[in-house]
Amino acid sequence: xxxxxxxxxxxxxxxxxxxxxxxxxxxxxxxxxxxxxxxxxxxxxxxxxxxxxxxxxxxxxxxxxxxxxxxxxxxxxxxxxxxxxxxxxxxxxxxxxxxxxxxxxxxxxxxxxxxxxxxxxxxxxxxxxxxxxxxxxxxxxxxxxxxxxxxxxxxxxxxxxxxxxxxxxxxxxxxxxxxxxxxxxxxxxxxxxxxxxxxxxxxxxxxxxxxxxxxxxxxxxxxxxxxxxxxxxxxxxxxxxxxxxxxxxxxxxxxxxxxxxxxxxxxxxxxxxxxxxxxxxxxxxxxxxxxxxxxxxxxxxxxxxxxxxxxxxxxxxxxxxxxxxxxxxxxxxxxxxxxxxxxxxxxxxxxxxxxxxxxxxxxxxxxxxxxxxxxxxxxxxxxxxxxxxxxxxxxxxxxxxxxxxxxxxxxxxxxxxxxxxxxxxxxxxxxx
Amino acid sequence: xxxxxxxxxxxxxxxxxxxxxxxxxxxxxxxxxxxxxxxxxxxxxxxxxxxxxxxxxxxxxxxxxxxxxxxxxxxxxxxxxxxxxxxxxxxxxxxxxxxxxxxxxxxxxxxxxxxxxxxxxxxxxxxxxxxxxxxxxxxxxxxxxxxxxxxxxxxxxxxxxxxxxxxxxxxxxxxxxxxxxxxxxxxxxxxxxxxxxxxxxxxxxxxxxxxxxxxxxxxxxxxxxxxxxxxxxxxxxxxxxxxxxxxxxxxxxxxxxxxxxxxxxxxxxxxxxxxxxxxxxxxxxxx
Numbered sequence: 244x245x246x247x248x249x250x251x252x253x254x255x256x257x258x259x260x261x262x263x264x265x266x267x268x269x270x271x272x273x274x275x276x277x278x279x280x281x282x283x284x285x286x287x288x289x290x291x292x293x294x295x296x297x298x299x300x301x302x303x304x305x306x307x308x309x310x311x312x313x314x315x316x317x318x319x320x321x322x323x324x325x326x327x328x329x330x331x332x333x334x335x336x337x338x339x340x341x342x343x344x345x346x347x348x349x350x351x352x353x354x355x356x357x358x359x360x361x362x363x364x365x366x367x368x369x370x371x372x373x374x375x376x377x378x379x380x381x382x383x384x385x386x387x388x389x390x391x392x393x394x395x396x397x398x399x400x401x402x403x404x405x406x407x408x409x410x411x412x413x414x415x416x417x418x419x420x421x422x423x424x425x426x427x428x429x430x431x432x433x434x435x436x437x438x439x440x441x442x443x444x445x446x447x448x449x450x451x452x453x454x455x456x457x458x459x460x461x462x463x464x465x466x467x468x469x470x471x472x473x474x475x476x477x478x479x480x481x482x483x484x485x486x487x488x489x490x491x492x493x494x495x496x497x498x499x500x501x502x503x504x505x506x507x508x509x510x511x512x513x514x515x516x517x518x519x520x521x522x523x524x525x526x527x528x529x530x531x532x533x534x535x536x537x538x539x540x541x542x543x544x545x546x547x548x549x550x551x552x553x554x555x556x557x558x559x560x561x562x563x564x565x566x567x568x569x570x571x572x573x574x575x576x577x578x579x580x581x582x583x584x585x586x587x588x589x590x591x592x593x594x595x596x597x598x599x600x601x602x603x604x605x606x607x608x609x610x611x612x613x614x615x616x617x618x619x620x621x622x623x624x625x626x627x628x629x630x631x632x633x634x635x636x637x638x639x640x641x642x643x644x645x646x647x648x649x650x651x652x653x654x655x656x657x658x659x660x661x662x663x664x665x666x667x668x669x670x671x672x673x674x675x
Numbered sequence: 676x677x678x679x680x681x682x683x684x685x686x687x688x689x690x691x692x693x694x695x696x697x698x699x700x701x702x703x704x705x706x707x708x709x710x711x712x713x714x715x716x717x718x719x720x721x722x723x724x725x726x727x728x729x730x731x732x733x734x735x736x737x738x739x740x741x742x743x744x745x746x747x748x749x750x751x752x753x754x755x756x757x758x759x760x761x762x763x764x765x766x767x768x769x770x771x772x773x774x775x776x777x778x779x780x781x782x783x784x785x786x787x788x789x790x791x792x793x794x795x796x797x798x799x800x801x802x803x804x805x806x807x808x809x810x811x812x813x814x815x816x817x818x819x820x821x822x823x824x825x826x827x828x829x830x831x832x833x834x835x836x837x838x839x840x841x842x843x844x845x846x847x848x849x850x851x852x853x854x855x856x857x858x859x860x861x862x863x864x865x866x867x868x869x870x871x872x873x874x875x876x877x878x879x880x881x882x883x884x885x886x887x888x889x890x891x892x893x894x895x896x897x898x899x900x901x902x903x904x905x906x907x908x909x910x911x912x913x914x915x916x917x918x919x920x921x922x923x924x925x926x927x928x929x930x931x932x933x934x935x936x937x938x939x940x941x942x943x944x945x946x947x948x949x950x951x952x953x954x955x956x957x958x959x960x961x962x
Contacts (some may be wrong), residue, residue, distance in 0.1 A: 342925065345716040367717025448801075455908050504800035506909030507820045512799070521801060645927035655910035659822065 254360050269571050293586040296575070299344065300358035301567065302465025307533050309362040315601060319591055348373050348572075353577035355585045356592075361395050361568045362640040376401040382586040383571070387595055388507075391565035391610040405593050408607035410629050411546075411563035412459055412528045412637065419543040419656040420447055420523045428545075434468060436548035442523050443499035443550025447554035451522035453508040454492065454502045454654040459526035461651055462562050462638050463549040464488035470556020471633040478642045478672050481665075484553050489650075489657050489664030496658045506655035527622055529563075529607050546624050548631070553555040557632055560672070564636045565610060568592055646671040702941070708934035726935035736936065738911055739919040741942070742826055745949075746915060747894035749830040750837075755886050757834065758841030761869055765842075766849045776846065780839035787836065791903030794832045798904065819899030823904045825913035833900050837893070841886045848882040849875055884955040891951055895944050916940050 302312040309332065316328050331354060333340045341364050347353050348368050359365060367523045368374055376399060377383050385392060391406040414429075421428050421438075424445060429435035442449035452460045466474045468491060469484025475481040495501070502508060502516060517525040518538040525531075526549075535541040551558045569592065591597060595611045603611040606621040607626055617625065628634065639647040649671040656662040709726050724916035730736055765775045772869035782790065797804045798819040798960025806816040820828055856874055865873060877881070902905060907922075909913035918934060 248749070272796050345714070349716040371717050429856050455728060455906055502801060503816075503818050504820060507825070507905050509906065516801065519802075613682070648922065652908075653909070655908055659910055661910065 246671045262668070275602040283570060292580060293325050293327070294584060295327045295329065296581065296588060297331050297354040298356045298358075298588075299312065299331045299340075299347070299354040300330075300332040300410055301335035302358065302601070303332035306334060306605070308601050311601050311604045312384070315592065315597055319588060323584075325585070326588070328588070342574075344368070345674060352572075353572045353574055355572055355581060356405065356589060357570050357572070358567060359404075359570060360566055361406075361570075362566050362636075363371065363644065364405070365570070365640075368570075369397060369399075372575055374403050375573050375576045376403060376406055376423075378402050380571065380576060380586065382583075382590070384590045384593070394565050395568050403572050405589070406565040406610035407593070408531045408567075408600055408602045408605070408609050409563060409565040409629075410607055410626060411561050411634070412462065413527065413546040413561060413624075413627060414463070414549055415517070415525050415527050415531060415544055415546050417517070417520060417523050417540075417543055418545055420520060420633055424523075426523075428547065429550055430547070430558065432550045434565070435467075435550045436495075439498050440502045440522070448502050448516060448522040449500045449524060450495075451513045451516040451525040452505055453510060453513045454490055454496065454501060454505040454658055455507065455652055456510045456513075457492070457651045457654045458510075458639060459528070459562075460492060461489065461654065463526050464491050465555065465638065466556070466560060467491070467549050467551050469553040470551045471635055472555030472636075473553060474556070474560070476560075478646055478668070478675060481668055481672060482663070484555065486664035486668050487553075489654065489667060492654055493658045493660070506658070530605060532606055532621060532624070535620075541620050545618060546620075547625060548627060559631055560633045560635075561627060561629060561631045562637055563604045563631075563634045564640075566636060566640055581656045643675045646674045649674060681835075705937055707935045708931055709938050711931045712929075713930040713931045719931075721831075722784075722931070726932050728743050729932065729937050730939060735911055735914060736916075736939075737918060739907075739914045739916045742913060743895060743897070743917075743943075744835065744917045745826060746897055747829055747891055749827075749832060750774075750894045751887055751890045753830075753834045754837050755841055755883070756888050758838045758886070759845050759876075759883065759925060761838070761842050762845035763875060764847055766846060776843070777843045782836050783839040787899040787915040788903060790832050790836055794828075794900070813927045820905055820909065822909050825909060829901050829904055829913050832904070836900070837890075842888070844877060844882055844886055848879040852878050883945055886953045887955065888948065892944055892948050895940055895947075916943075 287397065298316070300312065302308040305582070311411070312332070313330055316330055320326060320328055332437060333343055337360060340359070340556065344357065344359055344364075345367065353373060365374075376386060383405075384404060385402070388406065391409050392402065393402045393407055395402050397403055416428055418428070420442075424441065424447070426438050426441045427434055429438050439449040448452065450460075454460070462474075465485045465488035469476075469489035473482050473484040476485070496505070502513070502522070505513075511669075513522075514527070516522040517527075520540070529546075532541060535544055548559050548561050551560055569589060571585055571589055592601075593611075597646075598611050599609055599614060603614055606614070606617065606624075608625050614621075614625075614645045638650075650667055653662055653667040657664055657667060695779070708715070710721060710723060711719050712722045712725070716779060761775075761779055765772050768775070796802075800806060800818055800820075803819070810816060836864060852875065856878070857870065860870060860874055896917065897915055898921065901913055901915050901918050902921065905913040907918045914938070920936035920940065922931050923929045923936060927933075
């Protein structure tokens, strides 16, 4: 009887061991691949070591660049048969990519190459030395870039990310609705307020906006009130024009500028209002064109800069820049068996030809070269950037995420009069 | 007996291990995190009780706690109350009981996210179902989600979502009551409403108490319906502890403070479970 019990316990232990071994087998085989790469013949006839690279980007989901990027990777693997690339891209929507990247890097499971936000989001990774300084990395080609490369320079003076494209934000207006209602497309603050007044009298919502997911609204109202000089201030400065901008949102809400349920709408619902031609204007970014093309209304839309009335700038100043770039992980760069492959893949993806191929899918301004045969509406956006007297990054890329969330989520309280812009900024600054 | 102990230990070990690894260890880590100002990854500074001091001075956390309690009250009264009424009614009908059972239980199998989306589309001001009906009948549109109404509007799908769960528990309990009791009562001249108050409810009191404990403690877990339908708005008027904790931890990357809110939720949950258990002690009832 006792023997049977011992036998049963031993049997259970053996089963557990097998289970644990099975769970870890994948890792051990990976480790083996990493430490002892197998030899194979490449298409040039030379023996090259097999290498597996993992790439994480935001080019996935609804991003039209996702498909093109996968094709680029397939072409590269075709040309370099000893390299296997795992495309672990994930959509930037909902911000879960930030958690994924941070988890990967903090658990020593970082991708070899990544296309990620070179903003406050990457600060921890950079400070921990998890990505390489591209200017000092042997073999990395940073030639041919326009001014977007300099925008990537970190406060420590190094460049950790190579840009792919830039973006701009602005006021997207439905030309057709303006024409139908004989309302002038605004070029000044007064005209903007007049357009709000006139549309508010119709069944058309003047500005499709959410006052809770109020990212672009907050930015553009701050820009309008102070111009780029004040817009570029830090939160700690407690710039009075930011507060004025927030109070202007409340003023315009009372004029009927925004949807009645703006305090509970999310960005997707707001975009739908504009795409269904129920709203005449919307604050959005250059990535919005993809949706407008899909909705078959891009031809009816144009993008204009936010009219600025503040003394610190002029109409034409825009929110934009280049906040995403290609990073090489230090772990991959320091791994002798991977360095050559990862640098080569980096140079391939950031070469002008390939970069333009990827960027063409979205129509964003490229970081190298120029896109040709652009539709009129996309070209208008590029002109907006080219003509801009000054450009600065969105506020949420410059301040503590918690502080920005506090500001944008407090807009409904400013609208209902329980808080003032100044009060909200003071409370947000206390979080920093 | 010694052999039994061995088997008890053997078979309980996996459960202990799983609970330890996936419940107690993460909770301990979460508790530890609540003493740090951290994004959960690279930036971490020990700040002692600062997060707890912040919690007790945080107006939004206070509002969220009150909203959670208010939702808890609606859930306890209406989820359990409606389920009880429905169970008694379904039990008393001769035909079609199976149909009603399926109908009332159905919302349970729909995910909270889908119900949230459904009600978002129902309440939508411009293109929502309710306002489309009103407009077609010649009325003005109504703003359903206001600062005064948002919490009630979220309570409706929350109640609807889980009524079926308690309904099934009650129906099973009622069906277990021997028919003799009702027959004897009928001879005594008790019928209709009195039958419910004098026989049915007293005999299922233990189940009723269990449902109340489940509803009260479950209300703290309300998250997805609020997050999808109102996002805690307008102006934080429907913010609950679950949505506020999520925002702090995952949107704002303030993992330390998010962890503090999580600890606070656990403390409230345990306290409420203890109080409700203490006040409504179950008496064993055998038929």
